[in-house]
Amino acid sequence: MIEINGLTKIYKLSAKKKKELKTNKDVKTAVNDLSLTAKPGEITGLLGPNGAGKTTTMRCVATLLSPTKGDIKVCGYDTVKDAQKVRDSICFLTNEIKLDEHFTVDYLFTFFGRLKNLDEKTIEARKKELFDTFNMNDFKNKKIEELSTGMKQKASIVVNLVNDPEVVIFDEPTSGLDIVTARVVLDYLKKLRAEGKTVIVSTHIMPEAEKLCDKVAMIIGGRKVIEGTIPEVLEKTQTADLEDAFFKLFMENKESEKEEE
Amino acid sequence: MNKISLIIKKELFRVFSDRKLIFSLYILPVLIMFAIYGIMGKMIGSMEKDITEHTAIVTVVDATEELKSAIDFSGFSGNANINYIDSAAYETDKDTIVDNIKHGKADLCVIVPKNFDEQVEDYVNGGSTLPNLEVSFNDSENYSSQAYSMFTNSVLGTYKNQLLGKRYGDVRMLEAMSVTTVILTKDEQSNSQFMKMLLPYMVVLMLFAGVMSVGVDAIAGEKERGTLSSMLISPVKRSEIAIGKIVSMAILSSISAAVTTVSMLGAFVLMGSSGGFAAMSGGVSFSPLQIIELLLIMLSLVILYVGIIALIAVYSPNTKAASSIISPLYPLIIIMGMLTMFRTGKETPTIHYAVPVYGNALAISDICSNELSLLHFFISFACTLIIGIVITVLVTKAFNDEKLMFNA
Known part of the structure; x- marks a missing residue:
């Protein structure tokens, strides 16, 4: 279970950042008063354009960033006060976090298994299960640097799932993957849902979200603009599909953002 | 502690399983050290050997018989090609001789005054002019410097002792004392x-x-x-x-x-x-x-x-x-x-x-x-x-x- 209550994340902007963002403001509000609940046995999707605040929200859930305001609870533990316990029960997958290219998949799987307090027997059992599921057996003794982009992504997923976490946080799950690997990953996420895990994914690919997610929350400009099951979202927005719903909300909020400025 | 040791093991494995890293961190510095200092040592050694074994090209003008015998007696002539000439020949070839030393083609030129023996005799009998030998060499040339050092130390030392021996009988009479040096190191x-x-x-x-x-x-x-x-x-x-x-x-x-x-x-x-x-x-x-x-x-x-x-x-x-x-x-x-x-x-x-x-x-x-x-x-x-x-x-x-x- 993930409970996000009034999450606000404000970054102080350095002179260099101000120049990059072409702004005179000293701070940037990446996420603004966002509340959301992701339940076990459900796949929750965070939808929004690039820079909307999806990744920042996920980083906060994964304990990598501390909220400026609000709090987040994962499996009942606060992400700031009980960060260690939160990390024990989550798996955070993102393109920004990479595996050391020098090691083999097998070595890293064992290393992270040990780091996550697993005994050798459990590590071996998880290794067999995950390597079989993701067809990694032929590549397990290859160094990460020798793998293709898709294989690297799969290796990263496999290694991060070593501890069979209760909560899976996945930033852009199919980004950079070929169609076959993307299918394997999406099927595995569905399997995790069936096992009663809490899964939260971020994506800007609306058809993917439609197929995968039980519930979605759309974030635009750091704010949550809608939340609900897909039929609920379509009904509220009076649209035929998620993509139309997103564009409708995007245009509305773009106007209101301009008015605020 | 267990997790710290896990991370340490991973970091060490990271380096020790990477042949390129082992080579650049631990093998290359050793090779460089041995190559640099080994080559330097060899070169210095062979340079010293070359200088010592070089046959010095020396011109001696108006050498006295005693100087000639000192040159032979000191062993200097064993590793030198000595050209004895008189002052007339020197006057003719002076420029060439000086030029050869300057350009490293010759190593040393010793000029003995024509009346050197008389000057020595006069000085013994109360004359005021100290007899003088002129030795020319090129201090930017290793061979020339080595020839100068050998000539002044061994040949002139021997020649001086010969003259003083003749004058006083026992050269040691000229010494006021002897010095024994003892090096005391803790x-x-x-x-x-x-x-x-x-x-x-x-x-x-x-x-x-x-x-x-x-x-x-x-x-x-x-x-x-x-x-x-x-x-x-x-x-x-x-x-x-x-x-x-x-x-x-x-x-x-x-x-x-x-x-x-x-x-x-x-x-x-x-x-x-x-x-x-x-x-x-x-x-x-x-x-x-x-x-x-x-x-x-x-x-x-x-x-x-x-x-x-x-x-x-x-x-x-x-x-x-x-x-x-x-x-x-x-x-x-x-x-x-x-x-x-x-x-x-x-x-x-x-x-x-x-x-x-x-x-x-x-x-x-x-x-x-x-x-x-x-x-x-x-x-x-x-x-x-x-x-x-x-x-x-x-x-x-x-x-x-x-x-x-x-x-x-």
Whole structure:
């Protein structure tokens, strides 16, 4: 279970950042008063354009960033006060976090298994299960640097799932993957849902979200603009599909953002 | 502790399973040391041999019979091609002779005054003019300098003794006294001066180079590649990750420094055996207590260096930024190490031993001459260790900073 209550994340902007963002403001509000609940046995999707605040929200859930305001609870533990316990029960997958290219998949799987307090027997059992599921057996003794982009992504997923976490946080799950690997990953996420895990994914690919997610929350400009099951979202927005719903909300909020400025 | 050792093992495996890294960290420095100093030793040796074996080309103008016999008697003629000419011939060929010496085609020209024997006779009988020989050579040419040195020391020494012997019967009559020189060195000071000068410099520099080569990549490199984050989202305390990184950096850099220092000493021995540098490497011995002191000082230095490099690496967004901050430290360390080379006999103030790096270099220098007091050892060791630990604590705290870790 993930409970996000009034999450606000404000970054102080350095002179260099101000120049990059072409702004005179000293701070940037990446996420603004966002509340959301992701339940076990459900796949929750965070939808929004690039820079909307999806990744920042996920980083906060994964304990990598501390909220400026609000709090987040994962499996009942606060992400700031009980960060260690939160990390024990989550798996955070993102393109920004990479595996050391020098090691083999097998070595890293064992290393992270040990780091996550697993005994050798459990590590071996998880290794067999995950390597079989993701067809990694032929590549397990290859160094990460020798793998293709898709294989690297799969290796990263496999290694991060070593501890069979209760909560899976996945930033852009199919980004950079070929169609076959993307299918394997999406099927595995569905399997995790069936096992009663809490899964939260971020994506800007609306058809993917439609197929995968039980519930979605759309974030635009750091704010949550809608939340609900897909039929609920379509009904509220009076649209035929998620993509139309997103564009409708995007245009509305773009106007209101301009008015605020 | 278990997780720290896991991280240490991973970091060590990372290096020791990478042939390229092993080669660049541990094998290449040894090869470079042996190549540089081995070649230098060989070249110096062969240069010295070549100079000694060279047949000097010498012109002697109006040589007296006694000078000729001194040249033969001293053995100088055995390795010289001597052209005896008279002053008339010299006047004709003067320009050529001088020019040949200037251009390295000839080595020496000795001009004896025509009436040299009469001048000697006159001086004995109260004459005021001291007989004078003119010796010309080219001090920018090794062969010419060697010929001059051999001629003045052996030939003229022999010739002078011959003339004085004739004059006074026994040359020893001219000596007012004889001097016996006894070199008194404390047994415990027997470590060579060379070691005292070079070891502190080598240790402070090599340790820094070792830490620098592994430290920047271990933190800034991993941050840049995004591989550090995979550990930061694991259920491990950030302080455990930092300590694991720091300890492995210390182990790797200590091995690197030890390999480099030992190979440098080995190269010196090699250089000594092939050239005139045997004295440099000789006479080195340390007691068990001195070895312990040396190792403890090196340990405190490693902790300090690792702390500094790790702190810079953790505050830098990438390896390029970290390297550009660390580079100016390199000459500073060199200067600290070199300062101990030029110490006089004056006692060094105790407070100097408290200065990190410089104080350690002083202590190592004193170990080499067996003059390190327990107080100075303790001050040097403790001050560096405390500063190193404080910096290490700052590094572990920085691992908790989201701005530094994720450029947030």
